[in-house]
Amino acid sequence: MDISACGPVDLAWKLWIYTNYDCNLKCSYCVAKSGPNVPRRAIGLANVCRLVDEAVALGFAHFFFTGGEPFLLNDIYDMLAYSSERVATMVQASEIRDGMTVIAVLQAALDRVSIAKE
Numbered sequence: 001m002d003i004s005a006c007g008p009v010d011l012a013w014k015l016w017i018y019t020n021y022d023c024n025l026k027c028s029y030c031v032a033k034s035g036p037n038v039p040r041r042a043i044g045l046a047n048v049c050r051l052v053d054e055a056v057a058l059g060f061a062h063f064f065f066t067g068g069e070p071f072l073l074n075d076i077y078d079m080l081a082y083s084s085e086r087v088a089t090m091v092q093a094s095e096i097r098d099g100m101t102v103i104a105v106l107q108a109a110l111d112r113v114s115i116a117k118e
C-alpha cells in the first residue's frame with residue numbers, strides 16, 4: 001500500500017499539562033504518584049503561557065490541566081483563563097469544594113471539569 005496516497009490524518013491534538021505533583025488525596029490508582037507529601041514541582045504561570053502559545057501555533061485543539069491537584073496552586077485560575085481564551089480547555093481536580101472555587105472555575109470559561117474521588 002502506498003501510504004503517501006492517504007493524505008494527512010486529521011487528528012484533534014490534545015496537550016496535557018501537569019501543573020504540579022502534590023495533591024490533597026492519595027489515590028491508589030494515581031498514575032502521577034501524587035499525594036500530600038509529594039514535592040510540588042509546579043510548572044508556573046509563565047511556562048504555561050509559553051506552552052499554550054507554542055501548542056496553539058502547532059495546531060493543538062484541546063488542553064487538559066491535571067496534576068497533582070491543580071487547585072492547590074494560587075495561579076491556576078490565571079493559567080486556566082489564559083488557556084481558555086485561546087483553545088478548548090479542561091481541568092481535572094479533586095479540590096473544588098467551596099463556592100469561591102466554583103465561581104473562579106466558571107469565570108475561567110472552561111469547557112469541562114473532571115473531579116476525582118479518592
Ligand code: SF4
Pocket residue numbers: 023024025026027029030031032033034035067068069093094116117118
Ligand atoms: S486526586 Fe488525582 S492527582 Fe490526586 S492522588 Fe488522586 S488521582 Fe492522583
